[in-house]
Amino acid sequence: MSLREVATPAFEGQKPGTSGLRKKVTVFQQPGYLESFVQAVFDCAPELQGGTLVLGGDGRFFNRSAIQIILRMAAANGIDRVLVGQGGILSTPAASAVIRRHRARGGLVLSASHNPGGPDGDFGIKYNIANGGPAPEAVTEAIYKRTQTIRHYRIFDTDAPVNLDAIGNRKIGNMTVTVIDPVDDYAVLLGGLFDFDAIRALLARKDFRFRFDAMHAVTGPYAKRLLVEMLGAPAKSVINAEPLEDFGGGHPDPNPVYAPELYKAAVLDGELDFAAASDGDGDRNMILGKGIAVTPSDSLAVLAANATLAPGYAKGIAGVARSMPTSRAPDAVARALKIECFETPTGWKFFGNLLDAGRITLCGEESYGTSSDHVREKDGLWAVLFWLNLLAVKRGETVLSILQAHWKRYGRHYYSRHDYEAVDARQATEALNRLRAALPSLPGQKVGGMVVTAADDFAYRDPVDGSESKGQGLRVICGEQARLIARLSGTGTEGATVRLYFELFEADPAKQADDVQARLQPLIDFAEIQTGLRKITGRAAPDVIT
Ligand code: VG1
Ligand code: CO
Known part of the structure; x- marks a missing residue:
């Protein structure tokens, strides 16, 4: 040697x-x-x-x-x-x-x-x-x-x-x-955070139909250990549990578009009471219930509002943080709990200082990422166990009823992200530059009966070490009512991916069960007027809508 x-x-x-x-x-x-x-x-x-x-x-x-x-x-x-x-x-x-x-x-x-x-x-x-x-x-x-x-x-x-x-x-x-x-160290860590006895009893119930999809990615062995061996879920409830070098040819992204069978079984056909999936490296999570897909932003808000029901968070949470494009649903919970809520740029690295300083306990992103101070990464199975813990101790509640009660109390943030993938990089830049150039003229303009109150390019100053990060996404804000955000992905490997994020607040419980895309349509139209994205790229529609 x-x-x-x-x-x-x-x-x-x-x-x-x-x-x-x-x-x-x-x-x-x-x-x-x-x-x-x-x-x-x-x-x-x-x-x-x-x-x-x-x-x-x-x-x-x-x-x-x-x-x-x-x-x-x-x-x-x-x-x-x-x-x-x-x-x-x-x-x-x-x-x-x-x-x-x-x-x-x-x-x-x-x-x-x-x-x-x-x-x-x-x-x-x-x-x-x-x-x-x-x-x-x-x-x-x-x-x-x-x-x-x-x-x-x-x-x-x-x-x-x-x-x-x-x-x-x-x-x-x-x-x-x-x-x-x-798996060992991770399993011990999660075992100390949740009420495993209560979850075991829930998973043993004949009327609780459960499925976890590891998407032939890394979570297979972790899910088998935690869900099947430690919590007694039926072996067949963990599917695609064998990690494969090519993920079985799939796209291991847990969202309704890339996990269509799971989505159909739970949301469309109502065959499952709780279903979840994780991504290639196990840090993302998708939570589904009978007839309902939980948006990741709502998931963070629900976990924050109910955190004390899990033993690891029984003492309460210090604060929460969300990435800028994530909906403001967690902010409403933080106000009610009288704790701090931070808005960070996209990417988990921006949560690290806040977690280390003890300023926040929970944090998350709209991109199916949620976690807490138990690690310094987002954690897919952690979110699954947290939801199971909630369902186990909130007897008689379902994923849907938990969400409806949450919206009734805090209001609902209708939310969707539209991705245009593998766009020609110059065209993507041109579309974003159009919106950037328009930003100063937007305040005061009307969007579907709402008024733009602010428009900027998001910059962040880390409250712990004072470091600055500029150019983190274009924001058009209509007070507390709505937001439209546009940014370029920093994870793709082909051309550019443009992400448009839409958020609309609805306080009235009678108007909280509408079609999401229909409610967001005025913001979607406004985005096209301001960016010209579809016109420039010749695309008729986004590649992925989550
Ligand atoms: C995307 C998501 C972001 C996430 C990142 C890594 O980044 O939007 O929220 O942190 O992926 O997720 P971008 O720049 O493409 O929008 V993953 O599961 O790598 O680990
Ligand atoms: Co990941």
Whole structure:
């Protein structure tokens, strides 16, 4: 075995987006591409030297090869120990839990989340810091800068790949590789937050029809352990539980569009009382009930309003935070609870400081992400267990009745997101620039009987460390009544994805059961007038509506 320094070109475009570096697998397979990025991370994280690194991914194609490379590079960069999930598997929330529990100095999470996998699919890599959360912008910026000047990477040559399938210790040079069970630490953590006895009793009821769809992604083993082994759910209630390198050819994004069978069974056909799904790396969740799909924004609001019903939050919550495009449903709950509510830019990294400072306990995003201070990532199964806990202790209530009662008390925020995917980047920019240019003239204008009160490009100042993030999305606000938001995705790998977000508040319980798209139509029309997006792109409709 020997240590080598290998010359590498500085690759263009290794800029981490909303959640790490995401590219086509074929891009990552270029000689030196992964290595250059990983070396840049190691160069920017000297704290890893002599410390522990956590490593694992969602099991997609290229996961195992990438892990073998990263292990040999870690050994060559002075890292003392690497904790790696068995088979190379660690869900994003589990990786966060392992970093925290074992006081690791950081972690590398290999995933492109909900993006499709396989040889023609996407791959991704994300650096998490010692608090278990995604590296803040200052760090990802430094990593990007480093990728532009890098000339060499360091790697250990070994005779054979590390056996990732057997639990236990191995050595590469002076570095220890410890293969750990990917579920254990996470299962212990969640076991301490929820009323498992009550959930077990709920799942045992003959009249409670339950299904969890792991979408052939990473949550299969986690769901089997927690839901089936620990909570006694029937084995057949966890479907698509075998993680596959290409997710079975599917798009592991838990929403009504990409999980249509689950949606049909629960919402349209009413065959299930509770159904849920998670994404590629296990950090997203979709919650469905009989006849109802819960919007993620509402889900965060309901969990905040009922948090004390779960043992882990019985003492109450310190505050909540939501990403800017997420609906203001949680704000209404925070007002009632007299706790702080923060509005952050899109991406989990912006919650880290607030969680570390104890300012918030729960946080979430409209993109099917919800979590709490138990980790520093969003957590799909956590949200599922939280909802099961609520249903278990609110006897006689259903998902629908819980939501209706919530809306009656706090008002309903009608909400929808429209995505235009793989748009020509110049056309996407042109549409957003049109709206940006119009922003100063919008206040005072009428939108479907409402009046625009403010319009801006969202900027955020972190209340904990004072760091500023500009250009985080265009907002058109009609007081407390409505909002329209437009921004470009930072996770795609093909062209540009334009996201339009629509929110409308309805306080009157008699008007809370309307068709969502119909109620939002004036905002949808206004967005087209201001951006010209459909006209510019020639698209008749969004690719995905959630
Ligand atoms: C999207 C979502 C954002 C989420 C991010 C990562 O980002 O909008 O809310 O945090 O994906 O989610 P963007 O920039 O494409 O809108 V995932 O499950 O990577 O982990
Ligand atoms: Co994800």
